[in-house]
Structures are given as C-alpha cells and as structure tokens.
Amino acid sequence: MFRLQAAACQRLGSTMYAELLAGLADDLEAGGPTSVVLRGHEDDPGPSGLALRLAGSLHRLTLAGKAPELAGLYPTTGGTWDSHGVEEVVGFLSRRADEVRPLLDRAPQTNEVGRAAALVGGLLALSERWRLPVRLFEIGASAGLNLQADRFRFTHESGTGWGDPAAPVALLGAWRGAVPPVDAGLEVVERGGSDLHPLDVTTEDGRLTLTSYVWPDMTARHARLAGAIGLARERPVPVEAADAASYVDRLTVVPGTLTVLWHSVMWQYVPREQRARVGTRLAALGAQARGDAPLAHLAAEPTRRTPEAPHEFWVCAETWPPGSEREFLATMAPHGIPVSWE
C-alpha cells in the first residue's frame, strides 16, 4: 500500500511523498521504526489511507513546531526536501513513536480549493441561463472553503478572467477549452453547507488538520489553501454537521432565485441509501421548481466510462425545469485544475 501510494503521489506531482513513502516502505519491510509505529495497523483496509495518515501525522507535528528537526525538510515550514530526508524521518519515528501513534487515528480530510474552478465555471453557465440571484448549498463541504468561491479570481489560459483581480485566491490559467460565460452577472445571495465531519478553519486545530493533509511540496495547493483560510477567517461560512441526505431534505426553492446544490469529490463516500434519498428529494424539489424559481444540481465527481476504465473527473449539471437530463460541462484534474470546458 505504501508503494502504491508513493507511485500515486509521484503521478499527482509530489516527489517528496513519492520518495518518503517509498523509503518508509523499505523501512517497513526491514522491520525498522516505521513498523513499530504502525504496529496494530497491519490489516487496516486500503481506503483508510494508512500511508497518508502517517505522512499527515508527521506533517502536522512539523507544522505545529513540534518536530523542529524535520522543519528543514518541509517546504511548508521553509525547508527543502531532499531524498536523504527519509533517514531523518525514520530517526524521528524511532524517537517519537508515542507522539505519532495517536495521530494515526485521524482520517485524512482535505478541502480542495482548486475544485472551485470547476464549480464556479459551472455556476457561471447556470447563472447565464437563468439570470437570477443564486442561493448556493453544498454537501460534503469539508470546511466550506469553496462556498466562498465567488470571492476568488479565475482565469482562462487565454487570459480572460472572472472575479476580483486582487483576491487572495487566484486560480490562474485554471480554465481551458471553451471560456465560461464571465459576463453572466453571477451574484450569490445566500450560502450554506454541510459535512459529516465539518472542519472549522477559524480554529488552529481546523487549520492544522486541513494543511497537514495537503502534500508539503505542492506549493500552489498550499498557497490556495492559505488564501481561502484567510478569507474564511474574515467572513466564516458555517458548515453544519449533517449527512448529505438529511441536509438535502431541508432544501427549498424560492421564487426570484436560482437554488443550486453543488458538491465535489464526496459522492463516492455517500452510502447507497443516502444517495437514493438525495435523488428522490431533488426530483420532488424539481417538481416544485419554476422558470422564476429554478433548481440546479452541479457535481464535480469522479466517474468511469466502463467498470474497467480509469477514473475521470466530470463536471455535470441537471436543472429543473425540466430536469431528467444530466448535461456534461467539463472534465477536471483530481485537484481541480485545469478544467477543460466543452
């Protein structure tokens, strides 16, 4: 599992974690300190992401200033990774196993600000169609960072942009292909979100949690995250603790507004029964929707064309009236950027 994760980190752009996790795999096989720290976790299921839990635990201690001997290796604390760092980390694990072990029980949680490029492009397309103020709701919102995406800046590779040019979150060159309708007059008048385990980034614990699970050498992701946390601290968007189905059950449509339910990379975690409830509720709400009170379901989620095919990330929308047809808008990279519009 560590070796598979190392290869995945390499593919997604983290040389540091590719080298670190491969080095920790060697140490595990040799029965070194890594195997002592992970004792009892040998049979943890693959999707629980043990390698990323261990890497996130080490990153958290470093970010919190509790591992000064590792700070020089982590770009997030001003350091520079070097492949000899594996020895330093293994040495740290041999000395500080008792501090690392309790952190392994935390589930990795992220809130990927880059995915706002997909969500906002879709929202612009919906806004252009309906030309109404938007009520925006999100399920699986994590810390709710993308619920403030209308305060970010986005640009197409051609240079066309949308949003405040001075915004602290700038997703430059994020859009490819067709240019989203930047003159749609998008205005968000109400916003809210929910998550099974919401994170509060106005607290240091919430900030550390989100930051520690972003791979340390992915500096652009860290810059986006820090910008979005700064915005959230200025004007927090509350995220309720609720599962997807209970939250959608409470949504309404309101005349004179476009109601949007959006989500990104969370649907795979929603149990089948809850997914069915979300579908039933959206169909019922859709039946109440009118031209002056429309409803849209905008999703940026992984999918497979056939059961054997690799995952692709599609941005799709369904709108009511009339509903019943899912419209394909774009594909995005796993962390959002780039987004290629149809």
Ligand SMILES: C[S@@+](CC[C@H](N)C(=O)[O-])C[C@H]1O[C@@H](n2cnc3c(N)ncnc32)[C@H](O)[C@@H]1O
């Ligand atoms: C991979 S994260 C994605 C977070 C965010 N949507 C993003 O794109 O950055 C998945 C999120 O879904 C949440 N989640 C998992 N199952 C859920 C459920 N049944 N209802 C609501 N949220 C759920 C998790 O707590 C987590 O915050």
